[in-house]
Amino acid sequence: MIAYQKLCLGPEGNNDCAMCSVKNEQKTCTLTELIHQVNALADPENLELCGGESTLHKDLLSLISSARGRGAKRIKLVTMGRRLADWDLLTELIDEGCRLFEVRIHGSRPETHEAITGDHGSFDQTVQGLQNLSTLSNSAEYEGAIYVAARVGVTRANLEDLVPTIALLASLGVDRIILARTASDLPTTKAARAVENAMRVAALNRIWSVCEGFPPCLMKGSEMHVAELLRPVLSETQKPKGCRGCTYIDLCNGPPEDVIAQGGLREFRAVSSSPYVEDVRRLLTMRSLHAEP
Amino acid sequence: MPNHRRRILLVSFNVAGHDSLALGYIKAFALNAPTVARQTEIEILGFSNEEGNVRQALYYMTEFKPHLIGFSCYVWSMGTILELARSVKQIMPRVPLIAGGPEVGPMADEYLEEHPALDVVVHDEGETVFLDLIRYFFAGKGRLEDIAGISFRRDQEVVRNTDRTPIKDLDKIPSPYLTGVLTPRDGVTYLQSFRGCPFRCGFCYEAGRHKMLRFFSYERVKAEVALVMGDPSIRSFHFVDSVFNLNPKHLGKLASLLQKANRYNTGLRTIEVFTEQVDEETVRYLIQAGVQSVETGPQTAIAETQKRIGRYFDAEKFSRGVRLMQEAGIDVWCDLIIGLPGDNFFRCVFSVAYTMGLGPARIVISILHVLPGTPLFEKAERFGMAFDPAPPHYVIANDSFPFDQIYNAVLFSSSAAKEYNVALP
Numbered sequence: 256m257i258a259y260q261k262l263c264l265g266p267e268g269n270n271d272c273a274m275c276s277v278k279n280e281q282k283t284c285t286l287t288e289l290i291h292q293v294n295a296l297a298d299p300e301n302l303e304l305c306g307g308e309s310t311l312h313k314d315l316l317s318l319i320s321s322a323r324g325r326g327a328k329r330i331k332l333v334t335m336g337r338r339l340a341d342w343d344l345l346t347e348l349i350d351e352g353c354r355l356f357e358v359r360i361h362g363s364r365p366e367t368h369e370a371i372t373g374d375h376g377s378f379d380q381t382v383q384g385l386q387n388l389s390t391l392s393n394s395a396e397y398e399g400a401i402y403v404a405a406r407v408g409v410t411r412a413n414l415e416d417l418v419p420t421i422a423l424l425a426s427l428g429v430d431r432i433i434l435a436r437t438a439s440d441l442p443t444t445k446a447a448r449a450v451e452n453a454m455r456v457a458a459l460n461r462i463w464s465v466c467e468g469f470p471p472c473l474m475k476g477s478e479m480h481v482a483e484l485l486r487p488v489l490s491e492t493q494k495p496k497g498c499r500g501c502t503y504i505d506l507c508n509g510p511p512e513d514v515i516a517q518g519g520l521r522e523f524r525a526v527s528s529s530p531y532v533e534d535v536r537r538l539l540t541m542r543s544l545h546a547e548p
Numbered sequence: 549m550p551n552h553r554r555r556i557l558l559v560s561f562n563v564a565g566h567d568s569l570a571l572g573y574i575k576a577f578a579l580n581a582p583t584v585a586r587q588t589e590i591e592i593l594g595f596s597n598e599e600g601n602v603r604q605a606l607y608y609m610t611e612f613k614p615h616l617i618g619f620s621c622y623v624w625s626m627g628t629i630l631e632l633a634r635s636v637k638q639i640m641p642r643v644p645l646i647a648g649g650p651e652v653g654p655m656a657d658e659y660l661e662e663h664p665a666l667d668v669v670v671h672d673e674g675e676t677v678f679l680d681l682i683r684y685f686f687a688g689k690g691r692l693e694d695i696a697g698i699s700f701r702r703d704q705e706v707v708r709n710t711d712r713t714p715i716k717d718l719d720k721i722p723s724p725y726l727t728g729v730l731t732p733r734d735g736v737t738y739l740q741s742f743r744g745c746p747f748r749c750g751f752c753y754e755a756g757r758h759k760m761l762r763f764f765s766y767e768r769v770k771a772e773v774a775l776v777m778g779d780p781s782i783r784s785f786h787f788v789d790s791v792f793n794l795n796p797k798h799l800g801k802l803a804s805l806l807q808k809a810n811r812y813n814t815g816l817r818t819i820e821v822f823t824e825q826v827d828e829e830t831v832r833y834l835i836q837a838g839v840q841s842v843e844t845g846p847q848t849a850i851a852e853t854q855k856r857i858g859r860y861f862d863a864e865k866f867s868r869g870v871r872l873m874q875e876a877g878i879d880v881w882c883d884l885i886i887g888l889p890g891d892n893f894f895r896c897v898f899s900v901a902y903t904m905g906l907g908p909a910r911i912v913i914s915i916l917h918v919l920p921g922t923p924l925f926e927k928a929e930r931f932g933m934a935f936d937p938a939p940p941h942y943v944i945a946n947d948s949f950p951f952d953q954i955y956n957a958v959l960f961s962s963s964a965a966k967e968y969n970v971a972l973p
């Protein structure tokens with residue numbers, strides 16, 4: 256919900272994720288460069304530090320400290336969570352002023368998670384990182400002071416494992432779950448149903464969850480969990496014929512590009528009316544939902 | 549020498565560490581009557597609502613051996629109080645149990661009908677009524693039928709007396725702090741300059757009460773303020789006035805007397821303000837009064853909903869009021885209620901986004917309680933309100949907000965508010 260200004264620290268990673276979009280030719284930013292970027296922001300109140308793997312940046316603690324000194328109130332670390340298994344590093348990050356974490360986890364078992372990360376042992380470390388966050392969040396010192404979101408990349412490999420993944424995340428007490436369509440080989444409707452089911456299980460466990468990358472026409476009945484409707488932007492993307500007359504046409508980016516490329520458009524059918532669309536449009540007026548450029 | 553004084557126990561369950569101001573008033577008023585002061589011993593027993601243990605309270609009662617017990621009933625403590633009352637009745641069947649407070653007052657007869665452990669329920673303000681009850685039970689003065697402002701059980705029948713006109717001159721109620729009934733303590737001292745509220749917000753029990761505003765004299769408030777602010781160990785305290793910035797004249801007077809008494813840089817925290825009315829002059833007064841933080845709406849940012857629940861709301865004026873207070877260094881806490889009629893899931897998302905855009909120090913989310921005596925309770929049918937008739941009276945659904953949307957709105961808003969509130973200063 257909060258609009259964060261993104262700072263990409265560099266491409267360095269400790270996994271070999273199949274769907275990683277970070278280019279290796281990108282260079283790792285130096286502390287001075289990153290501080291320059293913070294200084295250039297009109298409002299550095301909400302910062303998101305991402306990578307590659309943000310926790311591998313050697314000056315991460317100094318960057319957090321500098322950003323705090325320049326007025327950052329919420330610093331969110333986007334991470335695979337492996338290095339959060341190191342209790343000392345985690346407490347240093349928290350004490351320096353990083354209180355929000357978005358941890359990527361792709362399954363409830365090493366087989367599903369590591370099929371995506373491509374690195375043996377990564378699952379146990381990520382879960383240990385989440386466990387450490389949970390222990391700290393429940394401690395008297397940090398009660399209510401740490402926010403943990405879990406981002407699950409939805410791929411063909413983990414569709415069957417989504418519900419157990421939600422159960423695992425529920426046991427780790429996360430504050431939000433994001434189920435993001437990540438792979439291009441995904442059977443669209445089947446994935447949408449699996450995601451819908453997983454979000455239902457999250458709700459039953461009293462955890463807020465959203466999905467990303469699933470157009471509203473695929474998520475009828477679950478519109479409340481469609482991230483793109485919670486933070487709508489006007490879309491100017493050209494849409495295929497099937498989208499004509501859709502009530503969401505100006506709020507939706509249309510079917511994912513990979514689906515268009517593969518010609519699998521039959522599953523996307525224009526939504527003739529929706530009880531939500533008027534109130535979703537009202538959200539377009541909310542400037543606080545988007546980071547200032 | 550044996551102690552022949554009659555023992556009265558006044559019981560409440562509060563947020564941990566807090567005293568009950570309402571019971572403080574009742575005790576101070578009762579002890580102001582010389583015979584009562586001479587012949588009774590009144591003890592206030594406050595338990596933490598979070599950890600309040602019925603058997604612990606019961607044990608205390610068996611030790612104190614009261615002749616009369618009064619319960620201060622709020623939505624958050626009613627379940628515990630009823631459990632306690634049932635147990636007390638078993639072991640002290642002859643001790644009259646009197647319930648009062650906003651949870652029971654508007655449903656006095658229903659509570660008596662459904663809970664045989666209770667003997668008397670007070671309709672509204674308790675000070676004068678409770679004094680009459682003490683006189684009736686201990687001195688045999690008058691008849692229960694003649695005590696206005698109560699319902700009671702007689703031979704299995706519930707008898708409802710007429711309501712009582714509230715005390716006009718609030719100074720007739722001695723100050724619980726100045727009389728030593730309550731001891732001012734840091735962070736948990738509550739003062740009051742007036743009773744009542746000029747507004748009629750549909751969810752608020754104040755809205756179901758007397759519209760007439762009644763004031764304590766400035767001399768009285770001044771004396772209480774001098775006592776509290778004269779204690780250097782008290783770093784902050786509160787006013788429970790429904791609207792602290794009621795009008796510029798009242799606020800100006802309060803600000804002046806607070807400023808004069810403020811020798812140790814004591815602060816006022818989480819006072820309630822009507823934000824649309826906050827202008828530069830108001831902010832000057834708030835600062836002069838030592839206000840460090842305020843709590844305010846908007847409850848919802850949807851104008852149609854505000855209109856339905858009888859609240860005045862102007863998004864621009866509200867934003868301006870918040871900004872002016874923030875610029876003056878006052879922390880603003882914004883409250884949102886989930887489940888109001890007129891809202892729905894995406895409207896709640898809008899309210900959260902609007903509120904975050906104001907940059908308050910904290911966002912506080914709560915689920916609508918359809919409280920007895922409130923306009924939403926009284927007009928429940930008109931709004932298609934479904935809610936739990938038992939406390940805490942959580943809303944289930946209404947004509948615009950089905951249950952699944954309310955459930956998801958609570959999950960969404962709680963998560964969003966937590967993400968917002970983890971901000972460091």
Ligand code: SF4
Pocket residue numbers: 470471472473494497498501502503504507508509510523524525526
């Ligand atoms: S039909 Fe097209 S525009 Fe409508 S929701 Fe689906 S993808 Fe989006």
Ligand code: SF4
Pocket residue numbers: 745746747748749752753754755790791820
């Ligand atoms: S919410 Fe506040 S302003 Fe509204 S009726 Fe209640 S006390 Fe008055």
